[in-house]
Amino acid sequence: MAGSALAAGVVAASAVLMLGLAAAGSAAVESQRMASVADAAALAAADAASGAVTGDPCARAAEVAGAQRASVSACAVDGLIATVTVGGLFAGMPTTATARAGPPPPGGPG
Structure with a gap:
């Protein structure tokens, strides 16, 4: 009987962990x-800003x-550089992410 209770406890703990x-x-x-x-939204905005x-x-x-079940909560274009913040819901909680896209800075990265 004690072994059954122990096994049930191990199974329950494993289920909670999983x-x-x-x-x-x-x-x-x-x-x-x-x-x-x-990233995709910022690239699309930068392409439009550049005239591509x-x-x-x-x-x-x-x-x-919108095509990826998200919405733009902020969008700013400075010259050819676009900064976009997107948002959505996960398990009823809001999620956000921000990305920038545009040409590299003068003189290259670094």
Whole structure:
């Protein structure tokens, strides 16, 4: 009888641990997804700002973010550099990510 109670306790503890790890893993995946959406939206805005594609830069960013189940919460274009913040929901909680895109600085990186 004591062995059964111990086994049940081990199984319950393992189940709780697995649920916690699954939740943490899901949150990490959603964080990366939002970062990718922000990158794509910023690139779309920078393309529009440079004239590579037509349209308003922030409208292009919103179009790209919307296609990936996110929304643009902030968009700023300074010359050819676009900074975009996107947001969404994960498990009922708001998530955000910000990205910048544009030409490299004069003189190269570094």
